[in-house]
Amino acid sequence: MTSARAEPPARRRLTARGALTRERIVRAAADLMHANGVAGTTMDQVIEASGTSKSQLYHYFDDKDALVTAVIKMQTARVMERQEPHLEQLSSLQGLRRWRDAVVSFVEERHGAHGCEIGSLASELADRSEPARILINATFRSWESYLAAGLRRMQDRGELDTEADVAELATGIMAAYQGGHLLSQAGRTAQPIALALDLAIRNVEALAPQRKSASGAAS
């Protein structure tokens, strides 16, 4: 137990200006890597796109791997920010369908181009960098847990069988999302992700308790 510091390399103090520069670099890198892949993005491109210099880049990041780590974290934050408003208050089938619609619209806008920010990173990095894989997997799990929390609220409201395993359902929905996204990317159309999510949601519908809800609609 000498002076051993665990994981974080204890980044030195950051000036306000420094934080801004760092942010600009990561943002540019994230965009480039999403469009051209990690291996397809060069440090020089990041420098140019961010309007910084070599020494700045290497001042804030030891090497490309460190930059990639920061990019993964930023993309995680981005995706979560985009998803949170929909998932945070998810508590009904209708809410689930609204989420589906938002996702499909998002994919439709770009004609499927550029897959899911996290999904692309996962595909490229999962087998080639263990630290990256761990970060990305954590993002998936946390994303799923948001979904699962919503499903649990649906159980509480009597819209979903309490026997259903919400974690497993969430994984299934997540898979439909990622797979649909990939097929939409290859086909340049939102149809696959729309179908995939519909299929997944139909599963949730099928797990609705026998209608004896508060609304009292007779069969």
Place this chain on the structure above:
Amino acid sequence: MTSARAEPPARRRLTARGALTRERIVRAAADLMHANGVAGTTMDQVIEASGTSKSQLYHYFDDKDALVTAVIKMQTARVMERQEPHLEQLSSLQGLRRWRDAVVSFVEERHGAHGCEIGSLASELADRSEPARILINATFRSWESYLAAGLRRMQDRGELDTEADVAELATGIMAAYQGGHLLSQAGRTAQPIALALDLAIRNVEALAPQRKSASGAAS
């Protein structure tokens, strides 16, 4: 209409030996690119892994893009060969479950490592090379059509509602496969793809006609 040849650059005659060398190159490239990505694979690595030389590589392929095209075609053939035996005779829910089991076992063996051969290529290339995207999309569609044909046989045998849209179901199952594969890759466990396929198959089960089948089993 002079001498215009359409797509294929009219590859010159190939000797038996030449065909073999070419094959060796593509096989090595396919393996490397599956493991390290297209951008992460160098021509020199391909040369070394295939035991060939620079002039051989460039004798058979104009450039890296041409090699990548050949790799996509080989991976398509590989995946289809692996899937065909299961999908060709698919005509029942049980057959569908057997397919699922085979897929899950396959993923389990490698602990999720290395995603689907086609899925990885799709993620890396779909946005960066239009010819590649088209090839890959065609593979997905053809793969789905195998699945759809099996579902249609299930309809014929009365195991699936004839109203069900088999093409859409097939796309949904394919998305579950791809998304499940990706999540399994990130998590290094077959659980996600197992759950995703189970979810998709449960959907097919739910579309079974009201039991009035020939077997006449009472409830």
Place this chain on the structure above:
DNA sequence: GATAATCTGGAATACTTAGTCTAGAGGACG
């Protein structure tokens, strides 16, 4: 078996790329 093709060996080229290094500007904080 001549001859023209395919096929192979490997050096050479032109360019990229990640990462280093020296020098100095700018701000924080006593």
Place this chain on the structure above:
DNA sequence: CGTCCTCTAGACTAAGTATTCCAGATTATC
């Protein structure tokens, strides 16, 4: 207001990387 740390500039290095090229071995085909 001086001193130290953060921050920036940009040339430089060393190692790759795709691709070309010339020369020669091998094989098809007449």
